[in-house]
Amino acid sequence: MLMGLFLAAVPLMRYRVFAEVDARVRKDIGEELEFFEALRAGTLPLPERSAEDDPFGVLPRSRELTFNPNPRTSQELKGLMDAFLAKRIPEDDTFLIAVVEGQVYKSSPRALPQGLQPGQAILTELKLIGRDQAGEIDVPKGSRGEKLGDILYKTTPIWAADGTGQGTGDRPLGSLIIVHSTAGEREEALEALHQVTQVLSVLTLVGLGLGWLLSGRLLAPLRTLANTAQRVSESDLSQRLSVEGGGELADLAKTFNEMMGRLDLAFQNQRQLLNDAGHELRTPITIIRGHLELMESDPQEVEETRTLLLDELDRMGRLVNELILLAKSERPDFLHWETFELSTWLTELFAKVQALGDRRWQLSLDDGSLGGGGKIRGDRQRLTEALLNLADNAVRHTQPDDTITLGAVLEPQRLRLWVRDTGEGIAQADQDRIFERFCRGGKQRRSEGSGLGLAIVKAIAESHGGLVALESQLGQGSTFTLVLPLGAGMAHGF
Structure with missing residues (x-):
């Protein structure tokens, strides 16, 4: 396209050059x-006399007026033309032609x-013009001879003057023809244009x-991005772009990799959800089917089966x-944010x-958390659900004479909630x-919980921009702590 525009501009440049010359x-x-x-x-x-005109220096230095500016005869016209031609040296390719009585x-x-x-x-045509006229003559190629090119001319007729200096008569005494041949200048212009x-x-x-080499280097990351995108499929989301240097392309590669990471995680969660659901639902479905197949018409057995089936369905x-x-x-809409008082x-x-x-329950709060100014921002219902899951997990791993403590510490940059x-x-x-998900301790029976409680606690903590920490020793108990960030600039409004 660029070359096409350049070629289209050449005739325009030629026209402009010729116009400037003309x-x-x-x-x-x-x-x-x-x-x-x-x-x-x-x-x-x-004009002053030269040494050639007066070799002995006896004549006056300045010429006397030897011509009549308003000639009445052919002879006076010749004197006028002599004076003019003596004083003017025309430019190259310009010709001053004096015509008297129709002759050069x-x-x-x-x-x-x-x-x-x-x-x-050409000259015959110009001599016959009996008026002031300017124009151009297109010289045919076959008659150019010395390469005159197109002729630009100006003719000025000179009429015989009466006593008052006014021209009279039907025919002029002669004329001054100024001619310029454009061949030389146009050839020079064309040569310069050709070189340019x-x-x-x-x-x-x-x-x-x-530009081709540079564009190839600049577009190489885009080609890599396109090839990588073509290799991506539902079964293979591990493709990533190499990030080199900085700039917009590096940002694009980083964004693409982050997007692929999110897609990969989403598909992994989807597959895990399907696998987990299929695995966990298979057992209650089998139990329900087996009891329905073996159920007799005895009212007591029907009632027992009904109770069991309802429990499995729950x-x-x-x-x-x-x-x-x-x-x-x-x-992103998993949490519903609100500000509430921590101690309440x-x-x-x-x-x-x-x-x-039936356990020995205790509540442990520091003085700052118990004060009226201890307010936090978060999803109250989700945090309640997380701590209830931790408390329920503690109940299932303790005996009636064990102690379960619910505690909290409100620090300048974080909130710690523990069970x-x-x-x-x-x-x-x-x-x-x-x-x-669905992970249980070695002694945990399948019927005691779904195995999703702690996974839910972790998801709620991470949604608030925090984490779950665990400290535990066999035979001595466990401490689960939700560590949540606070203050401006923290994740999700904390």
């Missing part, structure tokens, strides 16, 4: 005519080109080559709800957890995987 030539012709009119008006100084009298320069010689059609075109062509080709309902809750935890909320929560089991028990504790090998 304008300058017409200006030169006008200056010659102005000089001639000034000479006739007597506003120019007379003199010219400057004296040697005229072949096309302007007396008897040639060559230089610009080379520069354009070099620029196109450099467990399936809880499992589905917990799976839905975990799926929602990845969404913990007091209400402590009353709720005591109904989970501590004196129960059986968790083995070190299980502590690394206890927050995974």
Whole structure:
């Protein structure tokens, strides 16, 4: 496209160059005519005599007026033309031709080109013009001879003057013809334009080559991005772009990698959800089917089977709800933010957890948290759900004579909420995987919980920009702590 625009601009440049040449030539012709009119008006100084005119130095230095500016005869016209041609040296390719009585009298320069010689059609045509006229003659290629090119001319007739200096008669005594041949200047202009075109062509080709190489380097990351995107499929989301340097392309690569990471995590969660749901729902479905197949018509057996089936259906309902809750935890609208007083909320929560089991319950708050100014911002319902899950987990791993403590510390940059028990504790090998979905301790029976409680606690903590910490020893109990950030600039408004 760039080369096409350049080629289209060449004729325009040629036209502009020729127009500039013609304008300058017409200006030169006008200056010659102005000089001639000034000479006739007597506003120019007379030419001085040279040493060649007066070798002995006996004549006056300044010439006397030897011509009549308003000639009445052919002889006086010749004197006027002699004075004019003596004072003017025309520009190159400009010819001053004096015509007297229809014949070429003199010219400057004296040697005229072949096309302007007396008897040639061009000069004959110009001599016959009996009025002030400017124009251009297109010289055919076959008659150019010395390469006159197109002729620009100006003719000025000179009439015989009466006593008052006014011209009279039907025919002029003669005329001044100013002719300029455009061949030389146009050839020079074309040569210059040709050289400029060559230089610009080379520069354009070099620029196109450099542009192609540069664009290849600049677009290489985009091609890599396109190829990587084509290799991405639902079964393989591990493709990543290499991030090199800085700038917009590096930012694009980082954004692409982050997007692929989120997609990969979403698909992993989806597959895990389907696998977990299928695995966990298979057992209650099998139990329900088996009891329905073996159920007799005995009223007592029907009632026992009905109670068992309802219990399994309730467990399936809880499992589905917990799976839905975990799926929602990845969404931005998972939390509903509000500001509430910490001590009031913990007091209400402590009353709720005591109904989970017959244990020795304790509430531990520092002085700052118990004060009226201890307010936090978060999702009150989700945090309540997280601590209830931790308390329920503590009940299932303790005995009636064990102690379960609910505590909180409000620090300048974070809030720590914990549930501590004196129960059986968790083995070190299980502590690394206890927050995974459907993971249970070694002694945990399948019927006791769905295995999603701690996974839900972790999801709620991470949604608030925090984490869950675990400290536990076998035979000494466990402490689960939610560490949540506070203050301006913290995640999710804390």
